[in-house]
Amino acid sequence: MGTVSGAYKDVPMRLKHVIPLDFESTKVVPESHIWPETENFPLSDRVLPSDDDEKSKSWIPVIDLMAPNVVELIGHACETWGIFHLTNHGIPSSLIHDVESQARRLFSLPTEQKLKALRSADGATGYGAARMVPFLTKYLWHEGFLIAGSPIEHASVLWPHDHKTFCDVMETYQKMMNSLAHQLLLLMLKWLEVSEDELNWKLSMSQDALLLNSFPACPDPKSTIGLAPHTDSLLITILHQSQEGLQIFRDGFGWVTVSPIEGALVVNFGNLMDILSNGKFSGILHRAFVNQIRHRISVAYFCYPPIDSQVAPFAKSECPIYSSLTVKEYLEIRAKHMEDALSVIKIK
Template sequence: MNHSTLSPSFNNNPKVPLDFNTLHTIPDSHEWNKSTVVDDPNTIEPIPIIDLTDPNAASLIRHACEKWGVILIINHGVPMDIVKQLELQTYELFSLPSERKACALRSEGSLFGYGLHRVAPFFPKLLWSEGFTMLGSPMEHAQKLWPHQPDQRTNFCTIMEEYQKEMKKLSGKLMELMLESLGLTSEDVEWFKPKTGLDRAQSMLQLNSYPTCPDPDRAMGLAPHTDSSILTILHQSISGGLQIHEDGIGWIPVDAVPGSLVVNVGDFLHILSNGLYKSPYHRAVVKNTHHRISVAFFYVPPSDVKNGPLMKLIDDDHPALYNSVTWAEYLQNKSYLDIKPKQVT
């Protein structure tokens, strides 16, 4: 893919995703030129699977975050019955007729509700996917999705709220391990002090749907990008679909391992670590055999707090690589075509 052909000013995307179930060919609007996945994954080091109960978890996380920027975690404490219900409710949502899903379309300027992925307007080709984003209870949208099925909308909202609570708890645990892996503590981040109840981080939950595609080699589920979060926790259905880009190797699949969750470093952890931890360039591919889903939880800093490289990681030999910036400023200025945040110039 030639990055020079992509323009972040492109804004002609329709607000409502296509009804993919009615398509038997790839329309020109959705046709991508994709580089192939690495031919033989056995020739590369596998993405690490880290047991969070391992006493060496912090050091294992450091190695993985420096090399890959992504890990698979097991024994993470999230009840798998909640994860299974999350999958079922996500499939239930995206199986609704297109006209019903459109009733919960995001309003102008809103992040929440049904529609295209937030990175979609930054690319000249459309994505073979649809999404639903929420913060806390999605009841306002659920009432539009299931106006005559109160039990269904209650079940949907209950599961989504329970999963978000589990993710927020896990994010705090992971943040502590990430800081420990850098030789730091929660006291080194002003807004992150979970033991005293002062964790001011924000979060969002994004449900992703990748419908069956007639020609997956010419379509893209989610375009290449980095996440603007501190970290992202992803559940992907067992068929997988996430890929990360490794210089000199190409696109590497991140398989879905039963019972695991995927954690990837976001741009703000890359900044906080002064570039030590990689914010991986990643994408999602589609399948011609089945409809797959994923659920991403974004753990982000307070929107109004300046964040830069942490002071204890800076010295004469390791000068600050990035200016301090708030999350709100960063979102306004970020180009999704950049693999990493802009360095200090």
Template sequence: MESALGEAYKEHPIHLGHIVPLDFSSLPTLPDSHAWSPSNDDYSFPCNDASSSIPIIDLMDPNAMHLIGHACETWGAFQVKNHGIPFGVIERVEQEAKRLFSLPTQQKLKALRSPGGATGYGRARISQFFHKFMWHEGFTIIGSPSHDVKKIWPNDYAHFCDLMEKYEKEMKVLAERLTKMMLELLGIREEKRKWVGSKNTNGAVQLNFYPSCPEPKRAMGLAPHTDTSLFTILHQTQTTGLEIFKEGKGWVPVHPHPNALVVNTGDFFHIMSNARFRCALHRVTVNRTRKRYSVAYFYYPPMDYEVSPFDLNSAARFRPVTVKEYNGIKAKNFGQALSLISTSN
């Protein structure tokens, strides 16, 4: 059965040319299709100020909720440790991602995402909004990945599916825990929080691969964007690449911390908090000699849930919008989506 999130993607198909990744292993030089202009301020080099880094928060800390609130207000991102996800599960998911992306291109293409599809192998959906392609390939999972994975491993798909489903369940528990803390910080009444933990909430797992690149300073792993989610929980391998944009600082690298997960605030919490929580603009750079892998979990309210500002110490900055409607707005307008629901227009 197709999930509500998957159905939402069907209404906004993208061109097939924006789905098919290159065979990166066969490229000794950077092709023009993937060569970004280094002179563009939007893609300038990162801030190397050692004092600038997103907070690392221990969920066992009695003050964790308030530390998370401060991180959301100042960065829109933080790393969390003692999060309750068994390290063994994370490690096995990382190994399965490596196994998947190491397959020959033609085998991976058997699970190529359709233009209106939400799951499977392919380029990032945001590719259609940029004039150059990204040095990246991904595999998206919503619910059970068996439909897509059977095409790649017809006789050996069960282990991959079982592990990814376990990972998604573990991540959902953590996402619900973080959501309750953030909603409490915003002073949202209990009756307005009943959707948290319901079967209608949505989640997606995204496996990412950033191959080593012959000209990393001219390439882009993932272009600057904000996530269309409440927030995203990310496991990254020990190769630095993720960067958060901080006003007054520029692009700040998020250095991997052992056994910690990165959490970045998405569009929906930005709206709910009446812009009190920053919406983390982030990107991914690539490396000349090292491959990089990451696993992202995107957490969403139910599709019919009406998102509106709750933190109203000042006038509402956004009009109410359902999750499904906002997904549609962003699917067509991308970087302008928040401005299109702004009450100042």
């Protein structure tokens, strides 16, 4: 069964777009990473909830997975915000702590060691810069490590004699997150009134990938950005962030900071869910900023169908707005057109 690793063979990146900046030896933000502040890209426009502003605290929905009306809560959050905090999700806090600890262990390695696990130009897994880099005029203050399936191939290069703990922690987390993603997907599909016959792979055969994100402390955080504005590509994204850094864009609000909530995970979805829901669940535009003091780590879990499976608006959808295609075909379009990918497959 194909995975996301094999979806980019025909759309390789240039090696210069794969290799992150050597943050270990960088004392100032280089010109290549300085983003000009514009009306459409205000780096300093950070909407932060204040302690005395109850309205700002309640902007982004917080949903208890055990709530009796959880289907309605999730459906409404998906249609109105495209993102929500999830509590009572069943992932042990000790496991989340171990995942972040192992991620910090990885990104604290010397640059030359991390580069031994550099992902190939036509691959997806391993160490490297974000896939959006070729579409940007400037580089990002970010480095990542993507895992799809077992991480042992790259982990054994990073730690030839001490990779078991890393692999065990990541594989345990992937397994538990896969179960959670299936539960969330079922709740979303119930809200969309999808019949049991249409579920198929959508529940039992989904694949996953785990992205460890590193945003090193930056000498001038107002001049650069961790991740540029983007939507996600796949089906469901479940994010752990222990420090502030994620922002979403919402009409009428501008850029809104998604402040971490103790014990909660952040859930949003990607372009494949947009296709399946026929535009009812639209992926939220989001970005990540950096800070001067702390090395920020976030962990994003992605759920998606096997790359050879067909995706199209559900049968109940009246007047489908997207063409049917395979996951692999969509990822290839995304790799060529990035944020314009959905427009390419939109039925005129």
